[in-house]
Amino acid sequence: MSSTPDLNCLDLNCLDLNCDMGEGFGAYAMGNDIAILDHVSSANIACGFHAGDPPTMRRIVGAALSKGVAVGAHPGLPDLQGFGRREMKITPAEAYAMVVYQVGALAGFVQAAGGRLNHVKPHGALYNMAVKDRALSEAIAEAVRDFDPGLVYFGLAGSVMIETAQALGLRVAGEVFADRSYQDDGSLTPRSQAGAMIEDEDQSLAQVRQMLGGSVTAQSGKTVALRADTLCLHGDQAGALDFARRIRAALSADGVQLRAPQRG
Template structure:
């Protein structure tokens, strides 16, 4: 753990989301710059071989490994809302977490966290029943795991209510609503495509604990882990630039430690 007053931030990236013949692609280039990897578990992306290879890549770089469970929606990449019950959310979270954990254990590692993917993440950020079910699945699988969730959301509050450690997540390339939720991807301005604007938002969130919403309001926010998306055409360049920027701001990149 950091023992001085230097700000710290975990950098996480969603990985292992391709299929078939495994190509390291952006994952191999990005891995040296991050501290945590969220690895797809086969429902929205990934397959057994890709899971195994991505876990191996993460462990080789001393990157914390997390399960990235999503909705059973390969065609929609897990980004389309589905009408699921809390029981469904519990079962699919437990199933996918167990699968990814098996690959980690087989390679001599230890699962560090769970971060829901896409629509499941966003739905649970607003729906306390889904959030509680996901948190319970994680806790009952291993109470020492960390649940990554949108800062200030139901995922964080429901996990904390049952004694599960959490990591409040923020986004560099997504805009925010005045209620602290992410702007839905199908709305104008949801994605921040200007690199400098993304870096300015990181500075605001990490150093000043706030973010400016799309309608100009200042929203308080807790930033413990920053999601870096690795699937864009300039993803590797952005990750490199982000790392340089954080270090220039005096921010230490560091995996969240299990208590």
């Protein structure tokens, strides 16, 4: 399914490069967020449930705004020990409340720093659960709309996340992944399965170029159609900074401009 026309960078030869950030908390540091901000166009900042804490949120928000990077909320499940990557049985009403709570917290830091929240991207298991569960997907999208209908909603390209958000009138950006393998239905391979993560940079770059052309090759070898508006980098991965540099250079060499999707 295509994204909202004015957010579709394919026709403009551009792409958003987003990164999950602010995922340290307390005495625990994670990733090289400040340096990575020089190479991306959007930052998805943890809101304290799966990772992050108030000082970290404030610091990364301020750094992103100072570098002209679009700031988004990255709400997840309340699971610090599992980094939000373990599924939990939650109702749509609980998902709605969790998302409103976290988006509101991050938006407060953005406003205090003189900026405006640009987008929302669910994290980890919450994201993957929404891909499979239409009721949960609708609840998350409703939370985003009710908080601020001008926000851009990041969801897995071609999935029910995009469908439900569009049906509610949200601006959407179909997200693709450089470092994850895909299944025949367009979903990501679960991290618990072999080959879920693509660790070879050349293979990742080849996948990105294919996705810019409108498709991805699943683990089975099947070609799956998709539409790429925003490409995710994981800031907690080893070598994330070097990969961010390389992928930005490769996109530039291909004539692809980095551009964040803009809120309404």
